[in-house]
Amino acid sequence: MGKVVVGAAVIGAAAVVAVAALVVRQRMKNSGRWARAMAIVKEFEEKCGTPEGKLKQIADAMAVEMHAGLASEGGSKLKMLISFVDNLPTGYFLFQFIYFLSVFLDEEGVFYALDLGGTNFRVLRVQLGGKEGGIVHQEFAEASIPPALMSGSSDALFDYIAEKLANFVDEEEQIFHQPPGKQRELGFTFSFPVMQTSINSGTLIRWTKGFSIDDTVGQDVVAELTKALQRKGVDMRVAALVNDTIGTLAGGKYTDKDVAVAVILGTGTNAAYVERAQAIPKWHGPLPKSGEMVINMEWGNFRSSHLPLTEYDIALDVESLNPGEQIFEKITSGMYLGEILRRVLLRMAEEASFFGDEVPAKLKIPFILRTPEMSAIHQDTSSDLRVVDNKLKNILEISNTSLKTRRVVVELCNIVATRGARLAAAGILGVLKKMGRDTPGEGPGGKTVVAMDGGLYEHYTEYRKCLENTMSELLGEETKSSIVFEHSNDGSGIGAALLAASHSLYLDEKLS
Ligand SMILES: Nc1ncnc2c1ncn2[C@@H]1O[C@H](COP(=O)(O)OP(=O)(O)O)[C@@H](O)[C@H]1O
Numbered sequence: 094m095g096k097v098v099v100g101a102a103v104i105g106a107a108a109v110v111a112v113a114a115l116v117v118r119q120r121m122k123n124s125g126r127w128a129r130a131m132a133i134v135k136e137f138e139e140k141c142g143t144p145e146g147k148l149k150q151i152a153d154a155m156a157v158e159m160h161a162g163l164a165s166e167g168g169s170k171l172k173m174l175i176s177f178v179d180n181l182p183t184g185y186f187l188f189q190f191i192y193f194l195s196v197f198l199d200e201e202g203v204f205y206a207l208d209l210g211g212t213n214f215r216v217l218r219v220q221l222g223g224k225e226g227g228i229v230h231q232e233f234a235e236a237s238i239p240p241a242l243m244s245g246s247s248d249a250l251f252d253y254i255a256e257k258l259a260n261f262v263d264e265e266e267q268i269f270h271q272p273p274g275k276q277r278e279l280g281f282t283f284s285f286p287v288m289q290t291s292i293n294s295g296t297l298i299r300w301t302k303g304f305s306i307d308d309t310v311g312q313d314v315v316a317e318l319t320k321a322l323q324r325k326g327v328d329m330r331v332a333a334l335v336n337d338t339i340g341t342l343a344g345g346k347y348t349d350k351d352v353a354v355a356v357i358l359g360t361g362t363n364a365a366y367v368e369r370a371q372a373i374p375k376w377h378g379p380l381p382k383s384g385e386m387v388i389n390m391e392w393g394n395f396r397s398s399h400l401p402l403t404e405y406d407i408a409l410d411v412e413s414l415n416p417g418e419q420i421f422e423k424i425t426s427g428m429y430l431g432e433i434l435r436r437v438l439l440r441m442a443e444e445a446s447f448f449g450d451e452v453p454a455k456l457k458i459p460f461i462l463r464t465p466e467m468s469a470i471h472q473d474t475s476s477d478l479r480v481v482d483n484k485l486k487n488i489l490e491i492s493n494t495s496l497k498t499r500r501v502v503v504e505l506c507n508i509v510a511t512r513g514a515r516l517a518a519a520g521i522l523g524v525l526k527k528m529g530r531d532t533p534g535e536g537p538g539g540k541t542v543v544a545m546d547g548g549l550y551e552h553y554t555e556y557r558k559c560l561e562n563t564m565s566e567l568l569g570e571e572t573k574s575s576i577v578f579e580h581s582n583d584g585s586g587i588g589a590a591l592l593a594a595s596h597s598l599y600l601d602e603k604l605s
């Protein structure tokens with residue numbers, strides 16, 4: 094009996110020791126995994142660093158590339174596209190003219206706008222003029238663009254657009270009907286790089302963001318739209334073709350004459366600004382009477398050795414629809430921020446079992462983690478980070494995460510968004526430098542208004558606050574006080590309608 098008891102005790106003790114050893118080994122393994130995960134986070138944070146000195150180097154590089162892009166076609170990765178909006182028949186500079194436009198137009202001043210962006214497609218009806226002038230009435234409809242149309246045929250895309258426009262026109266109330274013999278007129282906002290050949294013609298240079306339709310490249314997008322409108326029986330003339338940054342500048346200028354720069358932070362990113370005509374060596378056409386021209390920078394394609402690129406950015410670019418293009422856009426704008434976050438989480442799952450022994454299958458799907466979900470995670474204010482928990486469950490099917498795991502996910506959102514926002518601020522500083530507005534009190538009336546638009550800027554509060562705080566950091570309080578950010582919500586749609594009005598075929602009747 095004694096031997097049996099002793100034996101059992103020895104076995105029991107051995108079992109306890111074995112379990113303890115297992116627990117210790119598991120804890121060591123977990124602590125080893127955690128340490129590995131934290132090392133990945135630390136390395137990522139360091140490589141995303143945007144200290145003030147680096148941002149100022151980037152701003153200087155942006156200004157240098159702007160000069161190069163204005164000097165000659167192809168002189169820079171910045172296309173610096175001339176927008177043609179200012180060679181008005183009346184010789185007025187576009188924006189002054191728009192400002193007085195409503196005075197010339199009477200109640201029939203109904204114009205349409207059509208805005209093709211990277212994610213959404215909007216149609217707008219604007220009634221200008223009337224006794225009080227200004228915008229008397231506006232209404233719009235929005236639809237997301239079916240992903241299949243982003244990589245189908247040119248006709249399929251433009252037929253979809255024409256169909257939506259036809260439906261919108263059919264809903265037109267009787268009071269907006271044009272008098273017999275007068276064609277409806279449209280401002281076409283096209284959020285992609287176009288080499289403009291006139292106010293209402295221009296060829297697509299290349300697609301960006303999620304679009305990749307080979308048979309549109311090199312084509313006149315107004316001609317493509319016009320053919321589709323004819324196919325759909327829509328009697329409408331495209332009076333103006335503008336990039337969304339130009340539309341935002343025009344729309345912003347309509348309400349505030351000090352608007353001199355427009356920045357879009359949406360699915361993609363871009364900027365436009367008012368340049369002195371003499372500062373555009375590559376322009377050999379007639380100089381506008383105003384002496385100023387409006388430039389669509391296409392700054393999404395900016396590239397500099399100073400940009401804090403990580404292995405995740407490089408892999409994203411290599412696997413993108415447009416490798417080697419739009420690098421600045423890919424680390425600052427809405428289409429990509431969530432995807433960068435996903436790539437970091439995937440590496441942590443693979444190399445440090447961050448979400449357990451198995452790598453979550455959904456985490457391997459590109460673009461499954463959209464920036465709107467990332468901002469919800471980033472801006473979770475609950476004590477147990479339950480929004481983070483829900484997003485991880487619903488999007489990635491990752492359950493039972495610990496609070497400290499969720500905190501790391503939030504921190505990664507902060508790293509990605511902070512880098513993007515601070516780089517956007519550096520871009521704006523570069524534009525202000527080029528304009529000579531980065532020092533106190535420069536610019537007419539001492540104030541420079543930057544019209545901001547885009548769903549990322551509008552909806553990602555942490556990103557927007559970081560951008561504006563970074564502007565103060567870079568400019569200093571004295572200069573910052575002369576730079577005003579105005580959120581011109583859907584300014585590009587209004588701007589496109591205004592530009593259509595300012596290039597209307599029927600203007601002479603009103604001006605005479
Ligand atoms: N709540 C949100 N948080 C963060 N980003 C958002 C949010 N909502 C939209 N976005 C971003 O804004 C983009 C849409 O921008 P928007 O300007 O509305 O359309 P488009 O890019 O088609 O012109 C989306 O692709 C997304 O990246």
Ligand SMILES: O=P(O)(O)OC[C@H]1O[C@@H](O)[C@H](O)[C@@H](O)[C@@H]1O
Pocket residue numbers: 209210211212283284285286301302336337338357358359360361362363364391393422547
């Ligand atoms: O409004 P979106 O879709 O975010 O577009 C912003 C910018 O996106 C870029 O990819 C385009 O080249 C620009 O022309 C455009 O202005």
